[in-house]
Amino acid sequence: MVDHSTASRPTPEAPWRAGWRAGRANLGPGLALWLIGLVLVAAYYQHAPSHAALERLVGLRERLGWFFPIITTAICGGLLPILYLRRDPTLRADYQLKNCAFLLLFWAYKGIEIEVWYRLMAHFVGTGTDLKTVAIKVLLDQIIYCPLYAVPLTVLSFAFNRASLRSAPVWADLRAGGWYRRHILPTVIANAALWIPVVALVYTLPLSLQTLLFDLVLCFYILMVAHITRR
Numbered sequence: 001m002v003d004h005s006t007a008s009r010p011t012p013e014a015p016w017r018a019g020w021r022a023g024r025a026n027l028g029p030g031l032a033l034w035l036i037g038l039v040l041v042a043a044y045y046q047h048a049p050s051h052a053a054l055e056r057l058v059g060l061r062e063r064l065g066w067f068f069p070i071i072t073t074a075i076c077g078g079l080l081p082i083l084y085l086r087r088d089p090t091l092r093a094d095y096q097l098k099n100c101a102f103l104l105l106f107w108a109y110k111g112i113e114i115e116v117w118y119r120l121m122a123h124f125v126g127t128g129t130d131l132k133t134v135a136i137k138v139l140l141d142q143i144i145y146c147p148l149y150a151v152p153l154t155v156l157s158f159a160f161n162r163a164s165l166r167s168a169p170v171w172a173d174l175r176a177g178g179w180y181r182r183h184i185l186p187t188v189i190a191n192a193a194l195w196i197p198v199v200a201l202v203y204t205l206p207l208s209l210q211t212l213l214f215d216l217v218l219c220f221y222i223l224m225v226a227h228i229t230r231r
Helices: 015-025 027-046 048-064 067-085 097-124 131-166 170-175 179-202 207-230
Strands: none
Touching (some): 067 097, 131 179
């Protein structure tokens, strides 16, 4: 006898397949992100006024020290997307005051984290922008930093943030087992499809500008993810 209650249940999609599907779906927006990064890198190396403007930002960065990546990442990852998304009445419920405060604090912390990571890469791998150095940094970024720390922390943090509004059973989901396989692995795969070219462009710049390029692309990335998630 066939248990129709079991037979009718959809087979869960394999994590790698879900990630690959998401990566393909995001190919168009990803191309836009790559183009933004490419234009900024080309402007720094080929356009004298842009080069001079970015060098002035480097001077500001030197004066502000660690406050620079904290402020710029909080603005690009938190403040600007919040201001834009709250203009949509259908999205305001997802961006209440305490959730906006969480986003600002989260991305301020990420500014420190990303700055530390880029400095570690410069210390252990080197500050060169040759193909070998950039390739090693991209591999370490996408094989160690993102799948083992950056993506799990981000997914978990945002899950708890949304739970504060919707009482999502985050702890129950964690105790169910296979949390990394179900939530992190698909995100890592889709994330790699978007960010490997962007990260490669980041590492072609001097260390003093790497976090800034990341932040500028991040602003567009957050808006893209917000709209895709909404759909």
